[in-house]
Amino acid sequence: MIAGLRNGVKNFEAVERQMPEINDDEVLIKVAFAGICGSDIHRGEEDNAKWDTIVLGHEFSGVIEKIGANVTGYKLGQKVSAAPLCPCHKCDACLEGNFSLCKGYTFVGSRKDGAFAEYVVFPGKNLVPLSDDFPLEKGALIEPITVCLHPILRLGNLLGSTVAVTGLGGIGLLAVQIFKALGAKNIIVSDVVDEKIELAKKLGATHGVNVLRDNLVEIAAGLGGAEVVFEASGSLPGKKSAIQIAKGRGKILLVGTNPSQEVVMDGVLFELVSRKELEMIGSWMNYSAPWPGKEWSIAAWMLETGMIKTDGIVTHTYPLKDVQIAFNAVYDPKEPTIKVVLEA
Ligand SMILES: [Zn+2]
Ligand SMILES: [Zn+2]
Numbered sequence: 001m002i003a004g005l006r007n008g009v010k011n012f013e014a015v016e017r018q019m020p021e022i023n024d025d026e027v028l029i030k031v032a033f034a035g036i037c038g039s040d041i042h043r044g045e046e047d048n049a050k051w052d053t054i055v056l057g058h059e060f061s062g063v064i065e066k067i068g069a070n071v072t073g074y075k076l077g078q079k080v081s082a083a084p085l086c087p088c089h090k091c092d093a094c095l096e097g098n099f100s101l102c103k104g105y106t107f108v109g110s111r112k113d114g115a116f117a118e119y120v121v122f123p124g125k126n127l128v129p130l131s132d133d134f135p136l137e138k139g140a141l142i143e144p145i146t147v148c149l150h151p152i153l154r155l156g157n158l159l160g161s162t163v164a165v166t167g168l169g170g171i172g173l174l175a176v177q178i179f180k181a182l183g184a185k186n187i188i189v190s191d192v193v194d195e196k197i198e199l200a201k202k203l204g205a206t207h208g209v210n211v212l213r214d215n216l217v218e219i220a221a222g223l224g225g226a227e228v229v230f231e232a233s234g235s236l237p238g239k240k241s242a243i244q245i246a247k248g249r250g251k252i253l254l255v256g257t258n259p260s261q262e263v264v265m266d267g268v269l270f271e272l273v274s275r276k277e278l279e280m281i282g283s284w285m286n287y288s289a290p291w292p293g294k295e296w297s298i299a300a301w302m303l304e305t306g307m308i309k310t311d312g313i314v315t316h317t318y319p320l321k322d323v324q325i326a327f328n329a330v331y332d333p334k335e336p337t338i339k340v341v342l343e344a
């Protein structure tokens with residue numbers, strides 16, 4: 001089979017790989033579409049030879065090609081996606097349903113071969129069934145939607161609320177649509193790219209703010225502050241503004257990541273967390289009990305019903321054999337990419 005494998009920093013090539021074998025608890029999936037995640041982008045540019053040996057990719061859709069003897073409830077040819085984390089299911093964190101906190105896990109697409117390939121192997125228990133009518137080209141967005149849902153499902157009722165989304169990459173643009181579906185009255189979005197702000201407005205945002213030009217803090221204050229801030233930029237200005245624009249007793253969902261950036265802010269700003277009695281809520285991955293969590297079935301349902309639109313979010317689709325061209329687009333700062341997808 002063909003796989004899109006890294007060959008040095010920012011270099012990718014379509015290579016011939018052995019067809020993977022499955023054990024009795026696993027399923028072989030013929031990949032249809034696989035999205036390039038921010039984490040794949042990071043792995044592609046990291047000076048680490050490990051990424052030249054493992055096939056990346058964990059946001060995908062496909063159809064079942066082979067089923068292990070112990071896997072029940074599925075049939076050949078069935079459309080599926082799958083949860084990429086393979087937790088131990090035995091440790092305290094797993095038994096408490098906090099699978100993201102498992103220390104004894106493996107991961108399809110970073111520790112085991114992933115979905116930038118014609119075929120990928122998953123444990124049967126990780127499968128996410130999709131209906132016969134599910135549009136497979138949208139399947140690469142299931143996993144990113146679950147990332148949004150994981151912290152949002154921990155919130156209370158949002159009907160009539162004011163929320164803010166800082167950072168309009170794929171995750172931010174999907175979060176906007178979830179907040180709209182949940183009945184938020186005001187959805188403030190901020191970014192530095194006008195096109196992304198315009199797209200967010202088409203998808204349900206009510207107030208667009210280009211932070212290079214407009215004053216996000218004033219605009220949020222004019223609406224009484226944000227009861228929920230979904231911080232999707234991972235940037236320091238994003239984190240700072242989240243504290244500033246949150247309403248008293250508001251909740252800040254820390255979803256965006258950027259471990260390479262130092263987080264420095266003055267004491268007065270940080271103390272606003274106490275003064276305003278804010279809740280800073282960390283969120284990591286996308287799992288809950290019962291495994292893999294309702295994040296996954298809800299994400300598939302929102303895509304299938306059209307409650308979440310993908311137009312404008314999937315900006316580029318390339319055949320798997322053109323994996324290098326796809327990553328070139330991702331790494332080209334002049335190329336307006338949001339979600340880039342490989343078609344196997
Ligand atoms: Zn991802
Ligand atoms: Zn565990």
